[in-house]
């Protein structure tokens with residue numbers, strides 16, 4: 106369990122994290138989203154005690170990071186995949202980490218196999234591709250078999266197979282009851298991986314909700330109805346305060362109401378339906394609506 110209360114971080118006159126409060130639960134993959142510069146990495150660094158907060162607290166299992174007796178056994182993190190000694194092999198890097206944290210050496214072999222790096226373990230870390238470095242960073246995070254895992258952009262540099270593998274890994278770690286906190290800019294991937302989403306913009310919390318709720322809340326999520334009496338249905342739905350747009354003579358789109366409500370209203374009015382379905386927004390679309398006002402480093406208009 107990660108608990109963040111009133112967390113703020115100021116760099117000079119810039120507030121990178123602004124009064125953030127979160128509870129991240131075990132058994133869940135929580136996706137951490139936000140535009141460039143929103144404060145995701147800073148928040149993760151604060152949770153991991155790599156930076157001191159200006160205000161507020163961050164605890165893991167009830168303790169601030171610096172008070173955790175066996176940190177690597179409690180929380181594993183991948184923040185910067187290139188943060189290994191370039192002249193050391195992946196194997197030597199993990200052995201050193203294991204030794205300094207009282208972790209059995211055989212665990213190194215296990216995690217190297219888990220991340221598919223057993224064959225490349227003797228290569229110097231500096232010669233690994235970005236994707237392999239990511240895998241090595243994930244291996245280091247898994248080394249202490251921790252209950253809490255934090256990954257900053259774990260699929261960065263991975264090929265499609267690697268991306269799929271990370272997705273499966275996150276899922277299985279959460280299914281084992283662990284707390285998984287993962288940031289990514291790949292919305293399509295997050296939509297497949299995360300159960301819960303935390304969205305921040307300019308250091309502030311924008312959304313903290315289950316994935317399904319975020320998608321249902323998008324204005325692009327709608328109910329499509331086809332009926333030989335679409336006009337009557339439109340009138341009935343509008344009278345109930347539901348926004349309706351006609352798609353054609355027999356079809357309409359209703360927004361802001363769940364499919365059950367649209368179906369019930371049609372039934373109550375005795376209106377025959379030939380089709381009733383939900384059109385789901387993608388996470389990408391929902392995310393863009395949520396963050397439109399807080400893109401700090403957006404591109405300006407393209408001039409021709």
Ligand SMILES: Nc1ncnc2c1ncn2[C@@H]1O[C@H](COP(=O)(O)OP(=O)(O)OP(=O)(O)O)[C@@H](O)[C@H]1O
Pocket residue numbers: 116119121139140141142143144145146147148
């Ligand atoms: N050590 C630092 N000194 C000064 N400013 C910093 C420092 N670290 C981060 N910042 C600033 O804090 C803000 C948040 O940065 P952060 O890296 O946490 O964002 P992010 O959401 O992880 O972005 P990205 O998606 O681009 O990785 C940015 O404006 C950044 O320039």
